[in-house]
Amino acid sequence: MADSVTDRFLRYVVIDTQSDARSPTQPSTEKQKNLGRLLAEELLAIGVTDAHLDEHGYVYGTIPATTSKNNVPVICFTAHMDTAPDFSGTGVKPQVMKNYQGGDIQLVGDRSQVIRVSEHPVLKDLVGHDIVTSDGTTLLGADDKAGIAEIMSAAEFLINNPDIKHGAIHILFTTDEEIGRGVDKVDLKKLGADFGYTMDGETAGTIEDETFSADAVEIAIKGVAMHPGFAYGKMENAIRIAGAIIDRLPKDQAPETTRGRDGFIHPTGISGVMEKANLSFIVRDFNEEGLKTKEALLEKITNDVMAGYPGSTYTFTVKEQYRNMKVVLDRHPEIVEYAVEAIRRAGMEPVRGSIRGGTDGSRLSFMGLPCPNIFAGGHAFHSPLEFVSSQDMEKAVKTIVELARLWEERA
Numbered sequence: 001m002a003d004s005v006t007d008r009f010l011r012y013v014v015i016d017t018q019s020d021a022r023s024p025t026q027p028s029t030e031k032q033k034n035l036g037r038l039l040a041e042e043l044l045a046i047g048v049t050d051a052h053l054d055e056h057g058y059v060y061g062t063i064p065a066t067t068s069k070n071n072v073p074v075i076c077f078t079a080h081m082d083t084a085p086d087f088s089g090t091g092v093k094p095q096v097m098k099n100y101q102g103g104d105i106q107l108v109g110d111r112s113q114v115i116r117v118s119e120h121p122v123l124k125d126l127v128g129h130d131i132v133t134s135d136g137t138t139l140l141g142a143d144d145k146a147g148i149a150e151i152m153s154a155a156e157f158l159i160n161n162p163d164i165k166h167g168a169i170h171i172l173f174t175t176d177e178e179i180g181r182g183v184d185k186v187d188l189k190k191l192g193a194d195f196g197y198t199m200d201g202e203t204a205g206t207i208e209d210e211t212f213s214a215d216a217v218e219i220a221i222k223g224v225a226m227h228p229g230f231a232y233g234k235m236e237n238a239i240r241i242a243g244a245i246i247d248r249l250p251k252d253q254a255p256e257t258t259r260g261r262d263g264f265i266h267p268t269g270i271s272g273v274m275e276k277a278n279l280s281f282i283v284r285d286f287n288e289e290g291l292k293t294k295e296a297l298l299e300k301i302t303n304d305v306m307a308g309y310p311g312s313t314y315t316f317t318v319k320e321q322y323r324n325m326k327v328v329l330d331r332h333p334e335i336v337e338y339a340v341e342a343i344r345r346a347g348m349e350p351v352r353g354s355i356r357g358g359t360d361g362s363r364l365s366f367m368g369l370p371c372p373n374i375f376a377g378g379h380a381f382h383s384p385l386e387f388v389s390s391q392d393m394e395k396a397v398k399t400i401v402e403l404a405r406l407w408e409e410r411a
Contacts, residue, residue, distance in 0.1 A: 004156070005397055006390040009132065009149035010094050012038075013141040018089040019082035019176045026185050027057035027082070027175035035081045039148065039173055046156040048171070056185040057081070057175040063158055065168040072167030072411040076196035076369065077154070077400060078360060079147030079376070080177030083139060086382040093135040096390075100131045107136025107384065115385045122203060122379060130390040140386035142378030146393055147199030148173060150376060154400035166404035167411070172196070174360055180216070180321045182360040188369060195335050197403065198361040201375035204392040205348035207339045208373040210326040211355045211362045212263065212284040213291050216319045219245065219302055224311040225275040236309040238277035242270055244305045245279060253294065261354065263290050265298055286324055286354065322362035325371065332370045338410070339374055342402035346395055374399060 015035045020028045027033065036053040043051030043061045051061035059081075065072065083089040095108060102123070105115040113136035117123045134140040151171060158164060170193045174182040177200075201208055223238030246267055251257060258264045263285030271278050281298065285291040299316050306314055329336060336352070343350040361371035377392030 005149050005153040005393045006096070006130065006132065008152050009142075009146055009388070009393065010096075012145040012148060013092050013094050016090045016092070017082050017141070018085055019179045020085060021179040026181065028179060028181070029082075032081050032175045033057050036173065036175070039081075039152070042152060043155065043171070047159045048155060051171075058186060059171070059173040060190065061155075061171040063155055063166075063169040063171070065166065066162045067165045067167055067408045067411075069167070069408065069411050072408050073194040074168045074170060074192060075404065075407060076170040076172055076191060076193035076371075077151045077199060078172040078174060078196055078364075078371070079144045079151055079199045080174045080182055080360060081145070081148065082175055082178050083141045084143065084178040084382040087139045087384060088137070089139055089141060092138045092141055094140065095133050095135055097131045097133070100126055100129050102127045105131065105133060105387070107133060109135030109137040110384065111136075113384050115380070115387055120379060120385075126389050126392075129392070131387055132390065133387045134384055136384050139382060139384060140378075140388070142376065142386050142388040143381040144177070144200045144376060146378045146388050146396070147376040150199050150393055150396040150400060153397045157397065157401060158404060164401065164405055165408045167408055169404055177360050180214075183363045183367065186364070186367075188367060191369070193369060195332065196361065196364060196369050196371040197339065198359045198371055198373045199376045199396060199400070200359045200361075201355070201373045202377075202379060202381075203351070204375050204377055204389070204395050205343055206351045206353050206375040207336060207343060208353045208355045209329045209336045210286065211322070211324055211358045211373075212286060213288055213323045214321040214358055215283045215291060215295065216321055217281040217283055217295060217298060218317045218319070219279040219281070220315045220317075221272070221277045221279070222313045223275055223277070223309070235274070236312045237274050238312070239272045239274065241305060241309055241312060242272055242277040242279050245302055246270070248301045248305065250297070259356075261286055263294060265294050282321070284356075288323070322358045323366055325362045325365040328365040328370050329372055335370055336372050338406050339372060339399075339403060342399050342406055343374075345402040345406075346398035348395060
């Protein structure tokens with residue numbers, strides 16, 4: 001099973017599926033459909049007869065039930081096809097280090113890129129594993145092609161072993177998760193599931209039922225343009241205004257200075273000329289109150305800066321991205337409890353955690369499809385240091401199979 005899931009993963013990561021937040025289309029990049037077409041073809045080949053790619057780039061498919069019980073809930077397993085815009089996903093050259101024996105891993109394509117044990121202590125638990133990395137010039141794409149490979153391998157295993165009793169299982173592969181639009185066009189009626197699981201987590205054995213709540217903030221500044229030779233007492237440079245706002249952000253509320261349950265205010269983009277400038281932020285916190293407090297602080301900083309530029313104006317726009325899925329999942333505790341038991345049956349000690357981020361499951365939960373997050377085994381996401389263990393991907397496949405079995409047993 002490990003060879004199968006790894007072979008699939010290596011096949012998928014070389015397909016460039018980077019999403020683009022600047023694009024208004026769904027999917028945001030047409031190249032995401034290249035992977036979608038391949039996945040639909042592979043699903044058909046293993047016996048998922050209704051597998052198809054829709055116009056939005058989503059892949060749907062159904063593993064038919066093998067049980068005679070008619071009260072087994074319909075499960076959905078989902079993962080996203082796109083990779084993050086944060087680092088290049090073009091020309092991925094995956095490297096497999098067989099039987100890793102410990103120590104730092106220097107990447108072959110860029111010798112300055114080193115996966116250090118001091119920074120990634122999970123490597124101490126992966127001695128003897130087969131570790132897949134990029135060559136250091138791109139990200140790897142384990143987020144979330146590891147999840148895709150695991151779902152595909154589990155689907156093939158279940159279809160080839162009809163003696164394993166389970167209810168109907170639906171498969172959903174999404175686009176544009178990395179830019180917050182992953183489920184914008186999902187047809188939940190067509191999907192037809194009672195609840196789901198995203199395979200989009202990190203360390204083996206982890207089940208996550210809580211995410212950040214998340215908003216995006218856009219600040220548009222209109223300054224006062226003037227020829228620099230005649231600007232004395234008149235010019236109000238929008239670039240300087242934007243810089244002053246960034247400079248006043250609290251240093252102890254940044255991603256690089258927070259951890260655990262601390263939220264943050266994170267500038268993600270800045271552009272401008274003398275006349276106008278635009279600032280983009282993401283704001284994160286585990287509860288709604290904390291989110292609003294941070295947004296109020298950001299607007300106060302903006303107001304205070306703008307007070308020194310009486311001829312300039314600004315707009316402050318907040319857009320909801322997703323909310324903490326724990327609010328929904330706490331109403332359905334058995335969904336997480338069964339995942340915990342499945343992880344245990346797959347040979348691991350389960351660890352319940354919270355995500356300092358979000359998944360498609362955050363949005364799906366509030367759309368009516370409760371959906372916690374299960375590990376996929378990857379680490380150092382969105383960076384050239386990304387890596388994943390073949391053996392951990394195998395454990396994720398086993399977890400999916402055990403979950404399918406559990407829901408049938410307890411129906």
